[in-house]
Amino acid sequence: MELVCPAGNLPALKAAVDNGADAVYMGFRDDTNARHFAGLNFNHNKAELGIDYAHDRGARVFVAINTFPQPSGWKRWQAAVDSAADLGVDVLIVADIGVMDYARERWPDLTLHLSVQGSATTHEAIRFYSEAFGIRRAVLPRVLSMKQVEQVINESPVEIEVFGFGSLCVMVEGRCLLSSYVTGRSPNTFGACSPGSHVRWEETPTALESRLNGVLIDRYERDEPAGYPTLCKGRFQVGGHTFYALEEPTSLNTLPILPELKRMGVAAIKVEGRQRSPAYVAKVTRVLRAAIDACNLDPDGFTPDAAWLKELETVSEGVQTTLGALHRPWQ
């Protein structure tokens, strides 16, 4: 299983490569990728340095161009594809049919992976992208159970990458417009969810309130730890009760099921977090590297080392980690 790690900037890229990533993924400094945050990502010069650094050490470089261009922005996406090809990256991670069509025509030798933003949850959807654009790998949305992941792998014409660790989207990626409903900016159109530009913290006499474009996402009592107001992770009222109506702030951690993922034929494990610090990337990459190596050596005897789990817990969002949809015994 290939270990694919996030590179939000050059120091993070180096941290990933130095700690054993087989591949790193990055984006350019604009809305052509789904982590379009201030101060993040690569300009041409930095990308060149990063690619050289990774290639010199035997790691592959993927570039995410995985948002959906509208007519007025089309040229920017086209330029991003051309730029990635010129830079000699190993893989483009793409989601939009138009962008794939362009890349396939202009750069027929460039390897394409279907982004998680492409929302492909079945082998038939993957087959569409494979037949139409020759994609070589698909990243699955974080909504499938183990059994469903296995079904996809068994029938898929291309290899499958799954998320192994990091923040958890509870909605199908590529099909969540909650952020633009509230702020006008969504992962699909702008490359960001619940953007910081629209976040406001308000101190009241008894509580701390987080708002997104004026909408109250959560309210924290004095002794409660406050989290970033990602809008699906707030507390809301439904049927007279106030609770995490959509998603609790937890992180995905697949360490306990690595042997199972390997047995099913998962080709790559992806770590989420291009927005996280180089220290986070170093730590998570180091643990995942050790775990995957141990799993490869002796899949049957594999148990996650307590020290690994402890180390991952220190960097998780919220207080707990889960297997997400993967643990579901049912459909």
Added chain:
Amino acid sequence: MPIKRPRLALGPLSYFWTEEQLLEFYQQIADSPVDIVYLGETICSKRRSLDSDQWLTLGRTLQEAGKEVVLSTLTLIEAGSELGALHRLCQSDEFLIEANDLAAVQLLKGKSFVAGPATNIYNQRTLSFLTKMGMRRWVPSVELGHEPLVDLQENRPEGVETELLVWGRLPLAYSARCYTARAHNLPKDDCQLRCLDYPDGMLLSTREEKPFLTINGIQTQSALTQNLSHQFDNLCQLGVDVLRISPQSRGTLKVIDLFDDLRNQRTTVEEVAAWVAKLAPLGSCDGYWHGEAGMEKHLEQIEGASS
């Protein structure tokens, strides 16, 4: 160039109704001025008030009443059984199919199809590619506003129609998790079909009791209803071929009648906008159309004019 009178479509029902509710509703739709009716379950495969044969029978009845019938596919396909049902649906040649996932597009290869709003068509190149694959009508992502639509309409490939959601709650997200079951502290596999109790979904409010979203099983919708009635002239000038109205348990027929009056010039845009707004259970919005947050509202003045 003469401006074409748009056709009216009733989008697929997004909620879970009983067999009786469904049959009664579509019987009324048969007599309504709507031109196109989308049928089928697009949200959750556990919702089986009608089986596939009953949907087909209903389709035939509506066809006999002069409607164009389109069968809509499930939007999020996870289980093998769901993929199997999709296979069977896409094999049928009786009705046009609305693909709400690329798996459906793949299975409809060589046939005509409609691309639903979750297929993520945002640009000219995607539009052209899918048209070559057999797409004959597309429903833009609800995020797409007026400005990109102008561009896309100008460069639209020959032979493909554009259908726009002009009235209804906005479909915003899909998940593996069922929020209705979660709100009842039930696991999804033992949801007790609670969606049946909420013919227009469950309201999710903020902690200051402001209506925010609608929970509808695995789908999340806006609490507000998108209302583009006041953009009618604009839509006609843009050459939007079909106006989509999304069903709700009350007032749908009245909404259809109002839009029918509008396209037949029996009334004014201002009057319709004001009337139709009263039928939105928790108020309306039109922000996406203006390239802003979807929940924003520009039509206040128009709505206020006649009320």
